[in-house]
Structures are given as C-alpha cells and as structure tokens.
Amino acid sequence: MQRWTFHIALCLxxxxxxxxxxxxxxxxxxxxxxxxxxxVTLGIMIFVAANEARFQAFLAPLKAVFxxxxxxxxxxxxxxxxPLLAAWGTWLRTAPSYDAPFEARVVHPQxxxxxxxxxxxxxxxxxxxxxxANAADLDKHTVEGKRIYYQNCFYCHGDALAGDGHFANxxxxxxxxxxxxxxxxxxxxxxxxxxxxxxxxxxxxxxxxWLSAMPVWQNFLSEDEIWKAILYIxxxxxxxxxxxxxxxxx
Amino acid sequence: MSNTLAPSAVQALKGAYKGVFKISVMLVAAYxxxxxxxxxLPAADYRSLPLLGNRTAVWIIAxxxxxxxxxVLGVPIFAFITEIIGVATKEKRYDDLAxxxxxxxxxxxxxTAVLGCLLLVLFIVLYxxxxxxxxxxxxxxxxxxxxxxxxxxxxAYLYWYTWDVLQGAKKYWHxxxxxxxxxxxxxxxxxxxxxxTFMMSPAGIDxxxxxxxxxxxxxxxxxxxxxxxxxxxxxxxxxxxxxxxxAVRFLNAKTEEERARFDWMGYVGSxxxxxxxxxxxxxxxxxxxxxxxxxxxxxxxxxxxGFSWLWILQAMLIGSxxxxxxxxxxxxxxxxxxxxxxxxxxxxxxxxxxxxFIVWATPRSIMATSxxxxxxxxxxxxxxxxxxxxxxxxxxxxxxxxxTFFSFMLYRRGNRIPAVPWAATAKxxxxxxxxxxxxxxxxxxxxxxxxxxxxxxxxxxYQVAAVLxxxxxxxxxxxxxLKGAKEFGAIRWGQIPARAxxxxxxxxxxxxxxxGLMGYIRxxxxxxxxxxxxxxxxxxxxxxxxxxxxTLIVSGITIVFFLLVSVVFYLAAxxxxxxx
Numbered sequence: 001m002q003r004w005t006f007h008i009a010l011c012l013x014x015x016x017x018x019x020x021x022x023x024x025x026x027x028x029x030x031x032x033x034x035x036x037x038x039x040v041t042l043g044i045m046i047f048v049a050a051n052e053a054r055f056q057a058f059l060a061p062l063k064a065v066f067x068x069x070x071x072x073x074x075x076x077x078x079x080x081x082x083p084l085l086a087a088w089g090t091w092l093r094t095a096p097s098y099d100a101p102f103e104a105r106v107v108h109p110q111x112x113x114x115x116x117x118x119x120x121x122x123x124x125x126x127x128x129x130x131x132x133a134n135a136a137d138l139d140k141h142t143v144e145g146k147r148i149y150y151q152n153c154f155y156c157h158g159d160a161l162a163g164d165g166h167f168a169n170x171x172x173x174x175x176x177x178x179x180x181x182x183x184x185x186x187x188x189x190x191x192x193x194x195x196x197x198x199x200x201x202x203x204x205x206x207x208x209x210w211l212s213a214m215p216v217w218q219n220f221l222s223e224d225e226i227w228k229a230i231l232y233i234x235x236x237x238x239x240x241x242x243x244x245x246x247x248x249x250x
Numbered sequence: 251m252s253n254t255l256a257p258s259a260v261q262a263l264k265g266a267y268k269g270v271f272k273i274s275v276m277l278v279a280a281y282x283x284x285x286x287x288x289x290x291l292p293a294a295d296y297r298s299l300p301l302l303g304n305r306t307a308v309w310i311i312a313x314x315x316x317x318x319x320x321x322v323l324g325v326p327i328f329a330f331i332t333e334i335i336g337v338a339t340k341e342k343r344y345d346d347l348a349x350x351x352x353x354x355x356x357x358x359x360x361x362t363a364v365l366g367c368l369l370l371v372l373f374i375v376l377y378x379x380x381x382x383x384x385x386x387x388x389x390x391x392x393x394x395x396x397x398x399x400x401x402x403x404x405x406a407y408l409y410w411y412t413w414d415v416l417q418g419a420k421k422y423w424h425x426x427x428x429x430x431x432x433x434x435x436x437x438x439x440x441x442x443x444x445x446x447t448f449m450m451s452p453a454g455i456d457x458x459x460x461x462x463x464x465x466x467x468x469x470x471x472x473x474x475x476x477x478x479x480x481x482x483x484x485x486x487x488x489x490x491x492x493x494x495x496x497a498v499r500f501l502n503a504k505t506e507e508e509r510a511r512f513d514w515m516g517y518v519g520s521x522x523x524x525x526x527x528x529x530x531x532x533x534x535x536x537x538x539x540x541x542x543x544x545x546x547x548x549x550x551x552x553x554x555x556g557f558s559w560l561w562i563l564q565a566m567l568i569g570s571x572x573x574x575x576x577x578x579x580x581x582x583x584x585x586x587x588x589x590x591x592x593x594x595x596x597x598x599x600x601x602x603x604x605x606x607f608i609v610w611a612t613p614r615s616i617m618a619t620s621x622x623x624x625x626x627x628x629x630x631x632x633x634x635x636x637x638x639x640x641x642x643x644x645x646x647x648x649x650x651x652x653x654t655f656f657s658f659m660l661y662r663r664g665n666r667i668p669a670v671p672w673a674a675t676a677k678x679x680x681x682x683x684x685x686x687x688x689x690x691x692x693x694x695x696x697x698x699x700x701x702x703x704x705x706x707x708x709x710x711x712y713q714v715a716a717v718l719x720x721x722x723x724x725x726x727x728x729x730x731x732l733k734g735a736k737e738f739g740a741i742r743w744g745q746i747p748a749r750a751x752x753x754x755x756x757x758x759x760x761x762x763x764x765x766g767l768m769g770y771i772r773x774x775x776x777x778x779x780x781x782x783x784x785x786x787x788x789x790x791x792x793x794x795x796x797x798x799x800x801t802l803i804v805s806g807i808t809i810v811f812f813l814l815v816s817v818v819f820y821l822a823a824x825x826x827x828x829x830x
Contacts (some may be wrong), residue, residue, distance in 0.1 A: 024633060026625040031617040032634060035562075036608055039569070043604030046573050047596065050580035052747060100620040105629040107615040107638075108554030111547050113783055125545065125783075163627075172620065173628035181699050182614055182630060182639050186554075188546050240702035 005057040009044050016040050031102070105173070105211075108187065108205050111194050117218055127190035129241075131227050138231070145232030148225050151235075152217070161237040171213050178237040185239035189230055192241070196226050262411035267371055269403040273363055277396070280367035284374035295379040296789040297526045304376045305791040306803060311372060313766055313807045314814075315365035319442075320480075320765065321815070322358045323435040324488025325351050326406065330428040331485075337421060347515055351492050352410050352827070357818045359403065363369070377789075380780050387461050389447060391468070403433040439484070440477050447472040450772070450782045451544040471544040475537035485526035487761050494518030494758035495819050497751035501746075502823075510744035514755050517582065521658075523757055524575050528655065528721075531568070534768075539707065548782065551775045554614070559797055560771050562613055565643075567760050567767070569607035572650045574760070576603060578753040579661045585745045588738030589664030595656070602653050614638030636699070644674070644710045645695030648717050652687060655721050659728060666735035676731045679704055680724050687720030693765035721760050721764050762811055766804035785826050 020028055020036060028036070048058045064070040065078050114123045133142045149157075156175040158165035163177035176183050184192055194202070200212035217226055234241055291297055299307050327733040329348040336344030373381045385392060409427045416424035447470050454466030461467060496516035503509040542549030552559055580596055583589035614639070615629045616622075623629060636642060659680075668676070694709040701709070776782045786792070 026632070027622070028631070029618040029622040032612065032631070035566075035611055035613075039604060039607050039611060042570070042573060043600055043607070046577045047600040047747060049591065050577050050596065052581075052584055055318065055747075074669070102617050102619055104559065104617055105615050106555050108550050108556035110551040113547060124547070154655050173623060179643070180630065180635070182635060185703055186639070187550075190551070191546060211618050218826075240704075242703040 002057045003060070005048060005054055006059075006061045009048055009058065011036075013040065013044060036249075059222065065178060107182070108191070109195075111191050111202060115194050115198060115202070117197055117223060123196055126191045127193065129189045129193070129227050129230060131224070131231060139218075141228050142231045142235050143223075145228035145230070146236065148221065148229045149232045149236070152221070153229060156213075157233075161233055173211060175214075178233050178239065181239075182234060184237065184241070187242055189227075189241045192230050192233075193226060197223075257447065262408050262415075263310050265407035266404040266412050269359070269407050270400055273362065273399060273403055276363050276367045280370045284371045287371070287375045288378065291375065293378075298790075299372075299376060303604065304372075304789060306503050308369070308372050308376065309770075309803060309812075310807055311365055311369045313769060313804075314811055315362065316769065317762060317765060317807075317811045318358055318362040318365060318814075319439075320484045320487045321491060322355055322362050323432075323439055324484035324486075325355055325358070325491065326409070326428070326431045326435055326488075328488035328492050328519070330425075330432055331522060332518060333425065333428060337425065343514070344518075347518060349413050350515075351495075352413070354495070354818055354822050355406060355410070357821055359370050359406065361814060361818070363399075377780075380785065383459070383785065384445060384448075387455070387467065388464075390450075390464065391441055391444055395438065398438045398441060399435055402431065402438060405430045405434055430806060436481060439480055440473075443473055443476050444468045445479065445705070447476050449779075449781050450541070450548070450776060452784050455784065459781075472537065472540050475533070475540045479530070479533040479537050482526050482530050483761075483765065486523045486530060487765070489519050489521070489523030489526060490754075490758040490761045491519075492752040493517075493523060495519075495822075497754040499823065500744075500751050501748060506744055513585075513744045513746055516751065520575070520578060520754055520757060523761070524654065524658070527571065527575075527761075528651050531719075535644075535710060541772075545782065548775045551777070552734055552771060556794065556797075557771050557775055558613075558615070560767060560801075562611060563801070564764065564767060565611040567645075567764050569610050569650075571757060572603055572654055572762050573607065574753045574756045575654055576600075576657050578750050578757075579657045581750040581753070582746055583661055583664055584747075585742040586661070586664035587740075587742070588666070589661070592660040595660060599653050599657060603650055606646040606650040606653070609637045609642050610650070612637035612642070639708060640710075641695055641698030643693055644698075644713055648691040648713050649688060652684065652691070652717055652720065655724075656684060658759075659724060663728070663732060663735075665727070665738045665741060666732055667738070667813075668731045669734050669736055670731055673731055676727050680727055683720045683723045683727075687716040690716035759808065759812065762803065763808045766803070766807050769803055770800055 017037060017040075020033055047054075049055045061070070065075055068075065070078075111124055113125060114124070116120050131140065154165055156165045156167050156171070157163055157178065158168060158175075161178040163175040163180075165175065168174045178184050195214070197216070197218040199214040199216040201216055203212060221229070296304065298304060302310070329352045330350075332344050333348040336342065336348065405427060409424075409431050412424060412427060416427075444467075448467055451471035452467070453470040454461060454463040454468075456462050493516045496512045496519055500512035500516060501510055503512055538549075538553065541552060553561070576599065583592065612634055614624070614635060616631055616634070618626065618629060626632065630638070637646075670676075691713045694713050698709050700707045774794060777794055778787050780787050781784065
C-alpha cells in the first residue's frame with residue numbers, strides 16, 4: 001500500500017477538486033476554490049511528510065522520473081506535461097477577458113460614530129430603539145412596522161424577508177436576506193437604523209466598493225416609522241438584534 | 251552578563267550595577283536628544299520625518315520594541331517554567347536548559363532598551379502635542395514604568411548571576427528570584443498596556459479630554475483582555491523563539507550528542523509554545539468581544555469591514571500553526587520506539603485538521619467576479635457563507651485544538667505501556683471525555699445558528715469549557731496511568747529529520763508575523779483617532795493605508811526582527827564555543 005503513496009495522494013487531490021467543482025452549488029468562486037485547494041494540498045503534503053517511510057515512498061516515483069529510471073513514456077509525459085501546464089496557466093492568466101474585475105466587498109460597512117437625521121446629529125454609540133422601552137406597546141408597533149415594511153421594503157426584500165422581492169434580481173448584489181444568520185442578527189439595531197435612514201448614499205468611503213440601491217429612507221419615513229419597520233424585520237425574520245449584557249464604561 | 255565569569259554575589263551586584271548604569275545612560279541620552287531636537291525644530295503639533303514618514307517610523311520602531319519586549323518577558327517565563335520542571339523532576343538537563351536561555355537575555359535587554367529609547371525620542375519629536383497630552387494624563391504610570399524597568403533589570407541580573415550559587419538547598423531562593431523577574435516583567439507589560447488600551451477604548455476623561463478618574467482610564471474596557479492575551483502570547487512566543495534557537499543549533503550540530511541535546515531542547519520549547527498557544531484563541535476572542543462591545547464601529551471595522559480581509563491571513567497563519575505543530579509531533583514520533591502504534595490516528599486527525607482549517611479560513615464575504623456574484627446572488631455564498639460566521643469558526647478552532655491536544659497525548663505515551671490494572675478502563679474514560687467534548691463543541695456550534703447573538707456568544711464559553719475540561723480530565727487520568735509504565739525503549743533524541751526543525755522555524759516566524767499583523771489590526775481600527783472618539787489624529791497620516799502596503803511593512807518588521815535575533819543567537823552560540 002505504502003508504495004502507492006504518491007498515486008493515492010494525487011488521486012485524492014483530484015477527487016477533492018472534482019468534489020468542490022461539481023458538488024457545491026451555486027459554483028464556488030475561484031478565490032475560495034484556490035484557498036481550499038491550497039489547504040488541501042498543505043494537508044496532504046504535511047501528512048505525507050510527517051512519516052519518513054511514507055515520505056520516501058511518496059518521493060520514489062518522482063525520483064524515478066527525474067533520475068531516468070521510470071519508463072521512457074512516463075518520463076516524456078512528465079517532462080512535456082510540466083511546461084504545457086505552465087503554458088496553460090500562463091494563457092489562462094493573460095488571455096483577454098471581458099469579465100468585470102474582482103470586487104472585494106466588505107461583510108458589513110463600518111458605521112460612523114454619528115449620523116445626520118433630518119438635520120440633527122444623532123450619536124450611534126449607545127443608540128437604542130426607543131419603541132422597545134414600553135413592552136406593552138411592542139406588538140402594536142411591530143404590526144405598524146409590518147404595514148410600513150409592506151408599503152416600502154417588501155418590493156426588494158420580499159415577502160419572506162429573504163431578499164427575494166419582485167425587484168430583487170434587478171440588483172447586483174441582491175438585497176439583504178434578513179433570515180441569513182450573517183445579516184441583521186449580527187448587528188445592533190442602531191446599525192440597522194443607520195443603514196435604513198441613510199441608505200446607499202450614506203455608506204462610508206472606507207466600505208467601497210459597496211453597491212447598494214437602498215434609498216435614503218429618512219427622506220420618506222419618520223424616525224418612528226423607521227424604528228417600527230426595524231421591529232418588524234427582526235420579528236418577521238425570527239431573529240433578534242445583537243445586544244450586550246452590560247453597558248460600556250463611560 | 252558573560253557566563254565565563256565565576257558566579258558570586260559580588261558579580262551579581264556588579265552586573266546589576268552595570269545594567270542600571272546602561273539603562274540610566276540610555277534614558278538620559280534619549281531625553282537630551284528629544285529635548286535638543288525639539289528646541290532646534292520649529293514648534294508644531296506634528297513634525298514630519300523625511301523618507302519613512304512619521305507613522306511608518308513610529309510603527310516600525312514600536313513593533314520591534316514590542317517584539318523584543320515580548321522576547322525579554324517571554325524567555326524568563328519559559329526559563330522559569332523549565333527551571334520548575336527541573337526541580338520537580340530532579341533532572342539537571344532542565345536546569346541547564348533554563349540557564350541556557352537566560353543567557354540570551356542580556357543582548358535582548360540592551361536591544362529592547364535601545365529601541366524603547368528611540369521610540370521615546372520619535373514620540374516626543376514627531377508627535378509633541380499628543381505625547382504631552384498622554385504623558386500628563388498618565389504621569390504616575392510613567393514613573394511607575396521607569397521604576398519597574400530598573401527593578402526588572404536588577405532582578406534579571408541577580409537571576410542570572412546567582413544561578414550557580416543558589417543550587418541545592420538554596421534553589422528555592424533562586425526560584426523566588428525567578429518569580430520576581432516575571433512579576434516585574436508582567437507588571438511592565440500591564441503598565442504599557444494602559445496607554446495602548448486607553449487610546450482604543452478611552453475612559454475616565456470628560457468630553458474636553460480632562461482626566462476625571464485615573465483608575466477608570468487605566469481599567470478601561472480593553473485593558474485586562476489585552477493584558478491576558480499578551481501574557482499568554484509572550485509565553486508562546488518565548489517558547490517558539492527558544493525552539494527556533496534549538497533548531498538553529500540542531501542544524502549546525504557537529505556531533506550526535508549535540509544533535510540529541512538540541513533536538514530535546516527544541517521539543518521542550520515547542521511544547522511550551524503550543525501549550526500557551528492553545529488557550530490563546532479564547533483570550534483573543536474575549537478581546538474581540540470587548541472591542542465590539544465598546545464600539546460597534548470599531549468592532550464592525552475589525553470583523554466585518556475593511557480590516558476583515560486581514561483575518562483571512564490570520565486564519566491561514568493560525569491554521570498553518572496547528573498543522574506545523576502536528577507535523578512536528580508526528581515526525582518526532584518517528585524517534586520514539588513503540589509510537590508507530592499510534593500512526594493509525596494520523597489519517598483521521600489530518601482530515602479533521604484540514605476540514606477545520608478550511609472552515610476557519612472561509613471568508614464570509616467572498617472575492618468574486620460579477621458573474622460569480624450573480625450566480626451566488628451577492629457576495630455571500632448560500633452554503634459556504636455558513637462557514638464564514640463565528641459560530642462555525644469557533645467550532646472549527648475548538649476541534650483543531652482538541653485534535654492537537656490528542657496528538658500531544660499520543661506523543662507523550664509513545665514509548666510507554668501502562669502497567670496499572672485499570673489502564674483499559676482509564677483509556678475508555680479518556681476516549682469518552684474527548685468524544686463528549688467534541689459532541690458539545692459540534693452540538694453548540696450547530697445550535698448557534700438558531701439563537702440570538704447574545705446567547706450565541708455564551709455558547710462559545712461552553713465550547714471552550716468543554717475542551718478545557720476534557721483536556722484536564724484526560725491529563726488527570728494520564729498521569730497516574732503512566733506512572734511506572736513499561737517502556738519499549740528510550741527516545742532516540744537527535745534522530746529526527748531536518749525538516750522537523752523547519753517546522754520549529756515556522757512556529758517562531760508565524761508567531762512573530764501574527765503579532766505584527768494583529769497589532770496592526772488592533773491599532774488600525776482606531777483609524778483617524780489618536781484616542782478613539784476623543785482626540786483626532788490631525789496629521790497627514792490620518793488615513794488607513796492599503797492592506798498590501800500594511801502587510802509589506804509588517805513583513806519587513808518581521809524580517810528585521812529575525813535578523814536582530816540571529817545576531818543574539820550567533821553571539822550566544824559563539825559564547826558557548828569559547829573556552830571557559
């Protein structure tokens with residue numbers, strides 16, 4: 001078995017590559033595939049090199065080729081294959097493409113310390129949803145938030161709050177999916193308020209290229225209405241805002 | 251601090267005197283140089299430095315100073331631990347090892363002090379207004395810092411020069427001095443952390459920036475998390491540097507005896523480094539949580555915003571550290587008679603480590619072409635995106651830690667067969683404990699996706715607790731089980747392939763590179779603030795540089811650090827070869 005170490009390692013590597021290419025849907029972006037295959041290569045090589053006998057068995061066929069002991073056909077294939085592979089790689093890298101370049105889009109744009117709301121300055125640090133203060137009215141506010149959501153947000157963010165509204169596919173990227181664990185459930189309500197109130201134009205320069213077609217909702221909704229809509233998107237998507245048990249020291 | 255001198259109390263005092271004199275001269279020279287430069291240069295809030303620029307110059311010197319400070323704080327911790335092991339096991343080789351590393355300190359102290367003084371000059375000359383503000387705010391802590399520096403130097407010299415005098419019945423006095431060296435070192439670290447953390451998470455000042463409570467300013471939101479994180483990191487760093495030193499000596503060894511000695515030394519260094527490295531992600535998580543809690547803006551910048559790309563690099567380095575540690579242990583098992591019994595575990599362990607690494611390195615927001623983005627519906631992959639959040643990362647890193655721990659335990663029992671009658675039961679208990687911890691980690695990992703974030707954060711504590719408990723129970727069972735164990739044969743120290751030594755270099759270089767990278771993230775998330783949200787950076791450098799530029803600087807600093815460390819290693823090795 002050990003004498004086949006090289007062949008097993010190679011087959012395993014190819015099988016994993018095929019698995020990543022064929023089984024993951026939608027297809028894995030090239031950047032992730034590269035990271036994964038580097039790690040797979042590292043894992044296989046570390047395993048092989050961690051035992052002297054295994055390592056020598058792995059090297060044996062390579063030594064046979066480069067020391068001229070392997071069959072002539074194998075030597076010819078390897079010696080021709082290496083420059084051909086390099087040439088293919090070079091062609092892939094240099095061939096003209098009409099694709100837009102990669103976009104390094106950040107996970108969440110960075111919120112400012114303060115924002116402008118209808119001409120007044122609002123500090124985001126420590127900002128709470130005022131409508132949560134009175135628990136008795138929470139349901140009423142959430143119902144109103146639902147109405148506001150359906151009148152304004154539903155067309156893009158969808159009935160199920162999954163970023164799949166009627167207009168969703170007209171945008172790249174599509175609108176945020178509130179049911180995804182990596183979106184609003186990761187964020188404090190103050191962050192969501194800032195995003196809704198200032199929309200795409202309110203995004204910071206540091207978050208570029210941040211593509212967002214979100215309108216500046218403070219131009220269309222009151223402060224209370226925005227907070228109500230936020231109550232609803234959390235309640236409707238079954239998530240809760242990020243909170244901290246203790247307040248930061250002042 | 252030459253080891254050729256006969257150790258005696260007089261020499262200890264002479265050494266301490268020399269150290270105090272050297273530090274005093276350097277401090278006075280730094281002060282005079284800063285005053286002179288300030289007097290001849292035009293008054294300004296910021297002064298510019300040609301070529302490098304203010305920020306880069308301060309960055310390079312501060313980082314190098316920090317790395318050498320970590321060296322001179324980490325190595326005494328390492329030396330003290332090995333000295334304790336020597337006393338407990340009564341094996342002289344541990345005492346010799348501790349002594350060997352303490353010898354490295356003299357040159358490193360000098361370099362740390364020179365870099366510290368240079369940094370002080372740069373602060374005073376290039377950032378006069380801000381330095382003046384900070385020094386007024388924290389005046390008592392500066393004074394304490396200077397007292398601690400002198401204390402540390404005096405005690406470190408005593409620690410070295412009394413090594414041979416305080417042996418036998420007097421050994422406990424030497425251990426006491428070792429405790430004092432490390433207490434002073436830790437205190438120095440904690441004081442320096444005050445200024446750094448205040449700049450990140452200021453407290454104890456009013457809106458105008460005036461001090462309202464010194465203690466609140468000291469005990470700010472991130473002070474204790476950074477203290478703990480850096481303390482653990484220093485132990486890991488000290489161990490890794492010691493292991494790298496042993497690797498250099500192993501590769502240059504001329505005799506089998508030397509090879510055996512330095513192979514063993516490398517093993518002890520890597521053992522301490524990895525043991526300290528294991529809890530490090532937990533401490534880092536605590537720090538990250540505190541940053542997020544203090545300011546969502548800083549938290550989002552760090553984990554989800556522009557700086558999040560650097561975490562992919564961090565993930566690659568940390569994952570590689572796990573792989574390198576296991577690689578070294580498995581290669582080391584080749585020189586342990588009987589360890590081949592455990593080779594069968596290597597396949598599942600490598601699968602676990604690789605999958606863990608893949609999850610750990612999966613970005614949440616993916617670099618994609620517009621066609622790929624359109625296929626995914628955005629920059630989050632609907633399936634892979636699940637691995638991009640902390641719930642998955644925690645699960646992955648905990649399982650990688652558990653796997654590495656298991657490797658260690660297999661290595662430890664490599665050539666031994668338990669002789670106690672209850673060994674079979676004990677092994678079942680150990681297997682169950684590991685399985686239970688893995689189940690807790692996985693279970694909470696999956697459940698994390700279904701609960702709010704404030705509850706999810708608590709789950710990570712349960713995961714960590716399960717892993718630490720499993721380790722503690724495993725070791726508690728292992729020690730009595732292996733007492734009086736039969737041996738297949740002695741470990742063949744020195745008979746390890748040379749490539750294992752490169753794994754030790756990798757550990758040291760990765761730790762250093764990580765320190766630079768994570769330090770940049772921690773400092774960079776303040777963005778255009780000297781003191782976050784309170785004192786703005788109004789210099790021309792108040793911008794965030796590109797990641798490519800920043801990582802080049804970090805890499806350059808790492809290279810310079812290792813060049814300087816090589817000099818320290820070379821001098822230590824030369825001292826060894828000189829006739830007494």
